[in-house]
Amino acid sequence: MENSFISYIEESIKRNWDLDALTDYKGATLQYKDVARKIEKVHILFEESGIKKGDKIAICGRNSSHWGVTFLATLTYGAVAVPILHEFKADNVHHIVNHSEAKLLFVGDMVWENLNEAAMPLLHGIVLMNDFSLLVSRSRKLTHAREHLNEMFGQKFPKNFRTEHVKYHQDQPDELAVINYTSGTTSYSKGVMLPYRSLWSNTRFAYEVLDLKPEDKIVSMLPMAHMYGLAFEFIYEFTAGCHIYFLTRMPSPKIIFQAFADVKPRIIISVPLIIEKIIKKSVLPKLETPTMKILMKVPIVNDKIKATVREQIINGFGGNFKVVIVGGAAFNHEVEMFLKMIDFPYTVGYGMTECGPIITYEDWTRFAPGSCGKAAPRMEVKILSPDPAHVVGEIVCKGPNVMLGYYKNEEATRQVLDEDGWMHTGDLGIIDEEGNLFIKGRSKNMILGASGQNIYPEEIEDKLNNMPYVAESIVVQQNDKLVGLVYPDFDDAFAHGLTNADIERVMEENRVAINAELPAYSQIAKMKIYPEEFEKTPKKSIKRFLYQEAKG
Numbered sequence: 001m002e003n004s005f006i007s008y009i010e011e012s013i014k015r016n017w018d019l020d021a022l023t024d025y026k027g028a029t030l031q032y033k034d035v036a037r038k039i040e041k042v043h044i045l046f047e048e049s050g051i052k053k054g055d056k057i058a059i060c061g062r063n064s065s066h067w068g069v070t071f072l073a074t075l076t077y078g079a080v081a082v083p084i085l086h087e088f089k090a091d092n093v094h095h096i097v098n099h100s101e102a103k104l105l106f107v108g109d110m111v112w113e114n115l116n117e118a119a120m121p122l123l124h125g126i127v128l129m130n131d132f133s134l135l136v137s138r139s140r141k142l143t144h145a146r147e148h149l150n151e152m153f154g155q156k157f158p159k160n161f162r163t164e165h166v167k168y169h170q171d172q173p174d175e176l177a178v179i180n181y182t183s184g185t186t187s188y189s190k191g192v193m194l195p196y197r198s199l200w201s202n203t204r205f206a207y208e209v210l211d212l213k214p215e216d217k218i219v220s221m222l223p224m225a226h227m228y229g230l231a232f233e234f235i236y237e238f239t240a241g242c243h244i245y246f247l248t249r250m251p252s253p254k255i256i257f258q259a260f261a262d263v264k265p266r267i268i269i270s271v272p273l274i275i276e277k278i279i280k281k282s283v284l285p286k287l288e289t290p291t292m293k294i295l296m297k298v299p300i301v302n303d304k305i306k307a308t309v310r311e312q313i314i315n316g317f318g319g320n321f322k323v324v325i326v327g328g329a330a331f332n333h334e335v336e337m338f339l340k341m342i343d344f345p346y347t348v349g350y351g352m353t354e355c356g357p358i359i360t361y362e363d364w365t366r367f368a369p370g371s372c373g374k375a376a377p378r379m380e381v382k383i384l385s386p387d388p389a390h391v392v393g394e395i396v397c398k399g400p401n402v403m404l405g406y407y408k409n410e411e412a413t414r415q416v417l418d419e420d421g422w423m424h425t426g427d428l429g430i431i432d433e434e435g436n437l438f439i440k441g442r443s444k445n446m447i448l449g450a451s452g453q454n455i456y457p458e459e460i461e462d463k464l465n466n467m468p469y470v471a472e473s474i475v476v477q478q479n480d481k482l483v484g485l486v487y488p489d490f491d492d493a494f495a496h497g498l499t500n501a502d503i504e505r506v507m508e509e510n511r512v513a514i515n516a517e518l519p520a521y522s523q524i525a526k527m528k529i530y531p532e533e534f535e536k537t538p539k540k541s542i543k544r545f546l547y548q549e550a551k552g
Contacts, residue, residue: 274450
């Protein structure tokens with residue numbers, strides 16, 4: 001079927017039957033035929049326990065080969081996947097499971113320790129992804145199916161399971177495939193409904209701009225619960241017959257380096273912070289020496305040094321990649337100029353969950369520094385401004401990548417999707433004569449966490465503003481850390497006999513208390529007290545941009 005996403009999956013499994021598919025780094029490997037066999041068993045589990053096409057299946061855990069199997073099994077059955085970031089706090093996970101009306105929840109062992117099944121009354125059962133054992137079953141059919149799974153599989157395929165048995169659900173372009181929640185907390189969480197055309201178009205895009213072959217290797221380090229990691233470190237590579245290694249632990253620069261050296265990935269997908277850390281830690285210090293500074297000014301030596309440095313960095317990334325693709329946030333200007341200077345193969349794309357995710361991209365050989373590429377194939381991008389090349393305006397886009405809307409939230413959908421199908425991104429930018437998009441600001445205030453997590457400062461501010469003696473607050477990012485800027489309620493504090501020193505102590509106590517409620521990636525590193533109210537717009541919202549550089 002033309003433009004079918006699921007046929008991409010089906011054909012890859014058949015074509016690459018005996019090749020390695022998914023490996024848990026330093027752990028077990030599944031070949032494509034093993035993935036197919038596991039998908040089939042999950043399908044039997046779904047069928048026997050009464051899961052129907054269109055039912056929601058929630059998936060929450062660290063990246064792993066079984067996470068991948070669960071996701072593929074859900075879509076190929078015709079059910080809807082609801083990936084949940086494993087770093088969300090338990091009540092956020094409960095909320096998403098309930099809001100999405102998921103029938104089953106697949107969890108990793110780390111996640112399961114903190115969850116409470118009583119808080120998720122709609123679930124028929126909870127399955128542990130490590131070995132697909134049942135943690136909770138509220139249905140006799142589910143329990144029976146799991147206990148007799150191998151037997152049922154044997155009855156279904158008495159002669160042994162072969163490629164001709166692989167036959168999956170046929171998807172329609174506007175049919176719902178995935179609901180991806182942009183954040184965990186109730187008030188900010190929106191379930192982005194992505195249809196099959198979005199998954200197909202994003203996968204097709206990867207075929208058009210990347211050139212991976214069967215047996216090429218890749219390291220998956222971004223959370224698969226985010227569309228960026230899911231689309232470009234898993235789905236595309238799986239359909240291309242690649243061998244995907246999952247970093248099942250927290251991806252620190254050390255682990256990432258080690259994995260790059262072992263796996264030698266053919267392509268690297270990253271957020272700016274990871275690349276910046278690698279370059280700032282291991283490369284720039286060597287160039288800052290007085291001798292190096294002099295040598296860099298001599299043209300012929302300069303080219304030699306550049307070539308050497310480039311080679312060093314390329315080897316640091318495993319030495320075998322075609323390109324490093326950066327997305328999710330703006331690149332540090334110095335690091336980007338440095339990469340451009342040594343002719344390093346990198347490019348920066350732009351996207352959002354609502355487009356599953358890609359909006360703009362350009363090949364690294366034609367990429368304009370400081371931009372994030374041009375409109376991706378099949379996508380239209382424009383700037384709402386009288387002079388889009390010079391006057392900043394809102395970025396809007398249109399095309400098959402765009403979502404159906406937010407799940408059970410028509411009002412929020414209407415705010416971003418207009419009658420003509422244009423998606424209003426809330427980001428601001430300009431587009432030059434060549435069609436390159438330059439982002440000039442996010443009107444949405446989102447901050448990107450170190451491993452690509454979405455941090456919404458408003459969520460944290462809501463909590464902060466309810467703390468003792470806090471009148472107003474803003475949360476900003478400084479040197480990769482979150483800082484809480486607070487204007488205290490001085491009148492109230494002084495009325496209670498507090499001194500300035502007491503106020504500082506209370507704010508530090510507030511910081512400790514709020515961190516206990518926040519996931520690890522959005523902890524507040526320090527509080528800074530402001531002596532007067534924050535400046536506001538006529539609509540009474542704080543002018544955040546004035547405080548981004550707040551020193552202290």
